[in-house]
Each structure stands twice: as C-alpha cells, then as structure tokens.
Amino acid sequence: MFVLSQIEHNLPMPPHLLNQPLVDAIKAELERLFLDKVVANLGLCVSVYDIRSVEGGFIFPGEGCSTYKVSFRLLMFRPFVGEVLVGKISGYDEKGLHVSLDFFSDICIPGHLMQYGTARALDGRWMLKTEDGDELYLDIDDEGSIKGDGLGLLAWWAADEEEGEEVEAEE
Amino acid sequence: MKIEKANAGFLTNFEVLDFLRSRGAKTDPMGCLGAVAASECKVYEYLLKTPACNQTRESINEFVTRCESFKLTNADKLNVINWRPSSAADAYAMLEECGKRFSKDERGEARDEDERVEEFLEIVKEVFPPPPPKPEEMTE
Structure with a gap:
C-alpha cells in the first residue's frame, strides 16, 4: 500500500524561510510542494519520510533565493497489482x-x-x-x-x- | 525533479502508522494542527482502523520467521501483515494461487491444501494480536 520513493530536487529556498534552521526550512518547503499531491508515476504523497542529503546553496544571477540540491524520500500511497x-x-x-x-x-x-x-x-x-x-x-x-x-x-x-x-x- | 528510485522499499501499514505516530499524529482534530498535515492525520486515522493498530515490530519479525516454510513472496507477506486474514476466504484472497502453492509442504510432498491453510491461519492468529472490538460492538 505504501512505498518509499527517493527523489532528488533542486529546491529554491524562499528568503522568508531563512530565519529557520536549514533542515527545518527545507522540510517545510518540501511539504508545501509535495504533501497531499499526486506525483505522476509515483502515487499520492502522504508524508516526507526523511532528507538524505543537502548540497549547494547557490544563488543564481537575478534570483533572490538560494537553490539547494536536496535528496529525500517521500512516503507514497501506491498500491501494487494484486494487493488487497x-x-x-x-x-x-x-x-x-x-x-x-x-x-x-x-x-x-x-x-x-x-x-x-x-x-x-x-x-x-x-x-x-x-x-x-x-x-x-x-x-x-x-x-x-x-x-x-x-x-x-x-x-x-x-x-x-x-x-x-x-x-x-x-x- | 529527478526520481532516483521510484521504489526505495515497501512499507507495511504498521511501519507507516509508527512513522506517523512518531511525528505526532493524533486522532483529535485539533491536536493535528501544526504538528502534522491534515492529510497525514487522515491516513493515521484510517490505519488505526486496520489490524496494524496493535502490531509491534517483534510480532512482525516473528511472523516472518515462522512463515518461512510456506515460501511466501514479499507481496503475500505484506498483504497478510497488513490485513491479518482470519478465515480461509481471506487467505485465498490475499495469497496469490494459494490453493496450488499450499498443496505442497516445504519438502515438496503433497499435502491437503485446506489443512495447510488452517495451519497458516493458526500462526497468524498466534502471532498477531486480535483486532480491538469496534466501538459499536462494545456498547451492545
């Protein structure tokens, strides 16, 4: 019924979250992006399971936010064929x-x-x-x-x- | 977004329940505010109504070791752990080609499939605690 899916995402961190610790801010942003949404070919996202790595923090020219390369696992609702x-x-x-x-x-x-x-x-x-x-x-x-x-x-x-x-x- | 592994592992209902509980999910609608999202609370409430509500890590481990002789696939085990079959009809629905596979024992000798299903259900009954009575049954 539930599976974990490992995903890597380039996450722009909006400046208003900079007052929080980085991991909390990333988690909040990931939840805003994925929670309770259906990701194509993956299923319905129930929860952010864990954050495995955070890299970068680049500020691209012309942008007011830093972009992190985040690898995380989502808890997805995806039944398999034959499941009860x-x-x-x-x-x-x-x-x-x-x-x-x-x-x-x-x-x-x-x-x-x-x-x-x-x-x-x-x-x-x-x-x-x-x-x-x-x-x-x-x-x-x-x-x-x-x-x-x-x-x-x-x-x-x-x-x-x-x-x-x-x-x-x-x- | 790049999907590194679409399937990084299956979780049983119990593990999901345990995870949500550790994050602070509660059935109380007001208690949910802030700590976890409303959608997570709904999943938590649904799982509390399944047999996963009173399983433990130990009971699942015990089940996996004790049912080794039945040569179940992972999908079969997942179904059984999630739904705790209590009758032969349940077992036939949850185990693929149950009749054919249960007609032989671990040494490949012919066995009566009904007996073997009963044996299997007995293990399930012993290992997993029975589901708590439903509220309406308790009031009767």
Missing part, C-alpha cells in the same frame, strides 16, 4: 462502484472487473447473484476489499464461511 485493500463504498453509477479509503476516495471499480454474476438491481444498486439464487447487495457504506479481479464485502465472508468460499470460487 479495504475501503468503504461511497457511491455507484452505471459504470461501477466508487470506493473510499477515508484519505483517498478516487477509486472506481468498473462493473466488468467485479465478480462473475454481479449485475445492477432495478433500483440501481449493484448486487451479486449466487448459485442458489440469493441476491447480495452492495450498499453504500459497506466495507469490502478490492482484489485484482473481483470484489467482495467483508460481511458476506464473516456472515457465512461456506458462502464466502463460494464467492471466492467464482472468480
């Missing part, structure tokens, strides 16, 4: 389900990636028809886990072990 995540359903539409992990809510599970037999009910909710003809509904605020090729609610598994295994077998 547990989140809450925050909504649904004709394309699929929207799932929220509290801090990250941009997860969409399209209908064709749900388990075999999942279809939309008349009232618009998504449901799974089991082999015995039971209808299991996916409701807002239900908890479930996302898998590479399917989705199930924790409650289905907790409620009935047998049924849980059946759901698994259908994948």
Whole structure:
C-alpha cells in the first residue's frame, strides 16, 4: 500500500524561510510542494519520510533565493497489482462502484472487473447473484476489499464461511 | 525533479502508522494542527482502523520467521501483515494461487491444501494480536 520513493530536487529556498534552521526550512518547503499531491508515476504523497542529503546553496544571477540540491524520500500511497485493500463504498453509477479509503476516495471499480454474476438491481444498486439464487447487495457504506479481479464485502465472508468460499470460487 | 528510485522499499501499514505516530499524529482534530498535515492525520486515522493498530515490530519479525516454510513472496507477506486474514476466504484472497502453492509442504510432498491453510491461519492468529472490538460492538 505504501512505498518509499527517493527523489532528488533542486529546491529554491524562499528568503522568508531563512530565519529557520536549514533542515527545518527545507522540510517545510518540501511539504508545501509535495504533501497531499499526486506525483505522476509515483502515487499520492502522504508524508516526507526523511532528507538524505543537502548540497549547494547557490544563488543564481537575478534570483533572490538560494537553490539547494536536496535528496529525500517521500512516503507514497501506491498500491501494487494484486494487493488487497479495504475501503468503504461511497457511491455507484452505471459504470461501477466508487470506493473510499477515508484519505483517498478516487477509486472506481468498473462493473466488468467485479465478480462473475454481479449485475445492477432495478433500483440501481449493484448486487451479486449466487448459485442458489440469493441476491447480495452492495450498499453504500459497506466495507469490502478490492482484489485484482473481483470484489467482495467483508460481511458476506464473516456472515457465512461456506458462502464466502463460494464467492471466492467464482472468480 | 529527478526520481532516483521510484521504489526505495515497501512499507507495511504498521511501519507507516509508527512513522506517523512518531511525528505526532493524533486522532483529535485539533491536536493535528501544526504538528502534522491534515492529510497525514487522515491516513493515521484510517490505519488505526486496520489490524496494524496493535502490531509491534517483534510480532512482525516473528511472523516472518515462522512463515518461512510456506515460501511466501514479499507481496503475500505484506498483504497478510497488513490485513491479518482470519478465515480461509481471506487467505485465498490475499495469497496469490494459494490453493496450488499450499498443496505442497516445504519438502515438496503433497499435502491437503485446506489443512495447510488452517495451519497458516493458526500462526497468524498466534502471532498477531486480535483486532480491538469496534466501538459499536462494545456498547451492545
């Protein structure tokens, strides 16, 4: 779910931060730049993990700030393929389900990636028809886990072990 | 910006939780102001609801040594440590091709996969403390 990413960046240090110790100032500036933002191909930045090295401090002609070459590690939220995540359903539409992990809510599970037999009910909710003809509904605020090729609610598994295994077998 | 290493190591949920705690993250919304960013607090609150909330470094180390005979990949271990499977259904979801891989033991002899999954779940249960009861269950 979480990985570290090592990054090197030429960081201009704005003069108003010069009254702080250098490391604190760099950290504050890095947090302003990266925190809570999605970096392309890396994921969502959760936190600045550590600063590994600071070099330089050059003042380029015509600039009012010193530029440091900083090497640091960011704590990124980036799930890998096949990872299990547990989140809450925050909504649904004709394309699929929207799932929220509290801090990250941009997860969409399209209908064709749900388990075999999942279809939309008349009232618009998504449901799974089991082999015995039971209808299991996916409701807002239900908890479930996302898998590479399917989705199930924790409650289905907790409620009935047998049924849980059946759901698994259908994948 | 230059990405030196996109993946400089995976972290378990516990390690992230530990890191955020050491930075002073709290669940109290006012306590968060100043020390850590609001987004970090949200991650912290989410992680407190996962099995990572009462794990320790020792219990994770113990799990890694005890599950060696199962020949798990790192991704498998990460899933198991993060979510603490309590039933066979959970284990099958978290371990890739669980059935096929668990049908042999460490010496390559054929074994019943269900028995082996049970054995594995027993280790998980022993090593990791059970998740604390949810608040609504306690009031009932």
